[in-house]
Amino acid sequence: MNPGAELKYPFDAETSGLWPITPPPRDSLHGPILYVEDVSVSFDGFRALNRLSLYIDDGELRCIIGPNGAGKTTMMDVITGKTRPDTGTVFFGPTIDLLKLDEPAIAEAGICRKFQKPSVFEKLSVFENLELAMRTDKRVWPTLFARLTGAQRDRIDEVLATIGLAEQSGFRAGALSHGQKQWLEIGMLLMQDPKVLLVDEPVAGMTHQELERTAELLLALEGKHSVVVVEHDMEFVRSIARKVTVLHEGSVLTEGSMDEVQNDPRVIQVYLGD
Numbered sequence: 487m488n489p490g491a492e493l494k495y496p497f498d499a500e501t502s503g504l505w506p507i508t509p510p511p512r513d514s515l516h517g518p519i520l521y522v523e524d525v526s527v528s529f530d531g532f533r534a535l536n537r538l539s540l541y542i543d544d545g546e547l548r549c550i551i552g553p554n555g556a557g558k559t560t561m562m563d564v565i566t567g568k569t570r571p572d573t574g575t576v577f578f579g580p581t582i583d584l585l586k587l588d589e590p591a592i593a594e595a596g597i598c599r600k601f602q603k604p605s606v607f608e609k610l611s612v613f614e615n616l617e618l619a620m621r622t623d624k625r626v627w628p629t630l631f632a633r634l635t636g637a638q639r640d641r642i643d644e645v646l647a648t649i650g651l652a653e654q655s656g657f658r659a660g661a662l663s664h665g666q667k668q669w670l671e672i673g674m675l676l677m678q679d680p681k682v683l684l685v686d687e688p689v690a691g692m693t694h695q696e697l698e699r700t701a702e703l704l705l706a707l708e709g710k711h712s713v714v715v716v717e718h719d720m721e722f723v724r725s726i727a728r729k730v731t732v733l734h735e736g737s738v739l740t741e742g743s744m745d746e747v748q749n750d751p752r753v754i755q756v757y758l759g760d
């Protein structure tokens with residue numbers, strides 16, 4: 487699996503199979519924060535997720551890789567309530583059954599997702615974008631005329647530092663580079679202090695320098711939030727990798743360190759074909 491390796495599809499169906507994961511306890515002291523168990527999703531008879539099971543720990547930074555069509559985005563759709571699975575269970579902590587909640591309720595519970603296209607308010611400043619993201623009243627005018635408390639201001643400053651945009655605080659968001667807009671978008675999610683942050687292909691279209699900054703940013707979130715990163719750019723994945731999960735044909739092919747998965751013959755076969 488070279489960083490520049492071309493991804494091919496379809497892959498050998500023989501290589502797919504259920505990764506033998508022992509379900510961890512569903513308890514708040516020792517258990518993970520996110521439990522995806524035996525989840526299947528079909529679209530017109532095509533199984534996008536096939537008995538997928540995976541577990542994310544509190545504060546963990548997890549990378550998910552896999553060829554095109556492996557089911558990575560569908561997995562995020564299931565966790566965030568956009569897609570309902572045909573079978574399986576999805577729990578947030580030991581007691582919150584995510585399949586009983588709709589999309590806004592899941593976000594409210596603390597699972598946020600960053601979409602590829604930034605949805606920043608171009609005409610507002612970087613600071614104002616963060617301010618707006620913090621407010622429960624999302625209307626622009628009441629927000630911009632309400633007073634910030636000292637604690638709220640501190641929180642915005644803290645997030646500005648995390649996303650590396652402290653110097654651009656007063657800039658119009660529309661004037662930011664593509665990479666900076668992506669960081670602002672992450673900052674807007676951080677304002678809601680999510681427990682879990684899901685990021686799908688964060689470095690697509692970024693320059694090398696922006697890619698390195700994004701790696702630093704995601705690493706800085708480790709321990710404070712659980713961050714699940716889906717990405718094709720292997721150089722980027724290597725730079726942030728802790729535990730890496732490889733998805734293939736809707737299930738987990740293997741999990742391990744970057745070196746372990748990169749040297750796994752099944753992973754190599756799935757990426758390179760025969």
Ligand SMILES: Nc1ncnc2c1ncn2[C@@H]1O[C@H](COP(=O)(O)OP(=O)(O)OP(=O)(O)O)[C@@H](O)[C@H]1O
Pocket residue numbers: 529530533534552553554555556557558559560561
């Ligand atoms: N709404 C849908 N309707 C029909 N098929 C879908 C739908 N969403 C996804 N699929 C199919 O399910 C499979 C998994 O798609 P998914 O987008 O989850 O893959 P992915 O791993 O995110 O791929 P990529 O790396 O290309 O983003 C693909 O074959 C895709 O065509």
Ligand SMILES: [Mg+2]
Pocket residue numbers: 558559560686
């Ligand atoms: Mg995808």
